[in-house]
Amino acid sequence: MPGKIIPIALALSAATIGATLWLSRPAPEPQAQAKPISSLPGDARSQQASATNQRLSEAAPSALPDPGPLPPSLQGASHGVSLRMAADGSLLLQEDLLHLFDFYLAGLGEEELDKVLSRIHRDLAAQLREPALAQARDLLRRYVDYRIALQQLPEADNLDAAALRQRLDALNAMRREYFSAAEYTAFFARDNAEDEYMVQRLTLVGQSGLSPAQQQQALAELELQLPEEVRAARTESARHGELYAATQELQKQGASAEEIRQLREQTLGAEAATALAELDRQQAAWKQRLADYASERDRLRAAGLSDPDLQAAIAELQTSRFDELERLRVQALDAEL
Template sequence: MKALVYIPLLAAALLLGWQLTRSTPPTPAPTHAVVAADAAAQTAPASLLRETPASSTGAPQANSLRGTEVDGRLQVDADGNLLISDQLRHLFDYYLSTAGEQDHGQIVAQVQALIRDSLDDPARSQAMDLFQRYLDYQRALVELEQDFPAAADIDSLWARQDAVQRLRADLFSPAEHQAFFAAEESYNRFTLERLSILHNPNLSDEEKAQDIEALRESLPDAMQALLVPQIHQDLRQQTQALRATGANEGAVRELRMEMVGPDATARLEALDVQRAQWQQRLDDFARERDAILSQPGLADSDRDEAVQALLDARFDSTEQLRVSALMR
């Protein structure tokens, strides 16, 4: 899942719209039914795992994938049925990510060969069917995108999300839908609700920040574990982008308030102060060390002793390990 949340708000809406409809080049094919493994089978023991063989004729042919570890696994339950999990989508996307580098038919043939080499029936037929329906989904997603404008408001983004979910429900069983898309859809819903708060003209900036934090805290713990790292990754990237353009700390604070709320913003600002103080100590030490090293007439041993004395005076033993590593 790579949902995107950007500030300013218009950019957030546009980029989220792109995220909700991203796709790989499709291939026309009929839709078939698949026997999905029972959801409880997702806890199958590791002994039932069948990993993709490196020597398979379905091994990745694209230069960009050579030497990489295959992302995703093919698994079966105790009865030999295909185990439905997010590993299947990871596997499909791993190969489909080479679109443009390889002919689409070649990519499809590699995945099909991998399935044939790795699984026996009934799991083999089930995996073939599910892969075909995933390709159908990719094709339908492109067609669905044509019904939505490129520049969309919040209502259009909600409509787009609902349409994508209906498409998935039509093509996949509940177990498949859950395994393939649950985390992504939860993140998208959270993002849209967050954008709705940000666009609410009746709320002050402080109220918006508080509502966003309450929204995040209202999520189940398991979902927060999925969302919070992505939110902070997005925040780091956007903060770096803001600072790279010369934005002041007020703009950074506004971004943080909107994305993670007042409490987390206060913690991040305290961390900024700590980092700035640490960097200043490093800069002061480096300047004085350079002055010692540049003194003429000092023996190497005297320079080493003077630098060590400076290090001892400025940093404790734990900090000295960090300083030494940085200075190297």
């Protein structure tokens, strides 16, 4: 999720944001006003984003421009978010609502902002009617402004508890500026709990004067402060991590596929073990296809072709062996093959 600040979650990515609740009350509390993008001096891109989003927010659903097919990296994928409205027609914020925004925003590297925002507004208009549509559009406007403002946050060493504390405080202040109290709780409560845990954990680990036993006790008490669903997710993640390490060790020892399947079944159950075995098969097939491609590509490179002819031959090779999405992966990996 954009705004993550700590190890494992330190990078500002557009990947995941959760939420659930609000806007169904007869007299909702005032929404937080978006910080004007023009207040970010010299940032023409920020001003463009704000102006484009405002223009699309004011357009009738039927007047929204058709941006055409999804960019290559998103073709064949779906955000899978079904938006909901309350009985009075107001917007209900479920946990995955902002994932819809992030899904389309992930295409910014491949197409212009106006196309990305048009896709989001068209999706909102297809799923919602007023007043929920206006509320969702306003949320999108503030979310985009928030995402842009995140770029202004100070960098922090991911192992420096004091710097991370400063960054987390600044991040939370920014969230409260762009979102109402109800939205803040809905969107960021879980992330903030995890961030707080990691900052406090780093602080404890760095404290002198605690014996190993005292430190372990303090860490155990700190973990109990996490929400139940977060602790369950951490436990599940640790279980998968241990299974992965054990599987890697078995493979190094030359274990058979059946022995690995039995280990996975004991840990995760028969259904998960079968799914992982199929994933192994797919990964092995993909690696073999890459190896075959690399061999043929190297043969072309050794054939003494001119550079234009070589590039054309490699492009034809890629087209003959991979579909469009696969070619993007191959082109990204090609320098490392």
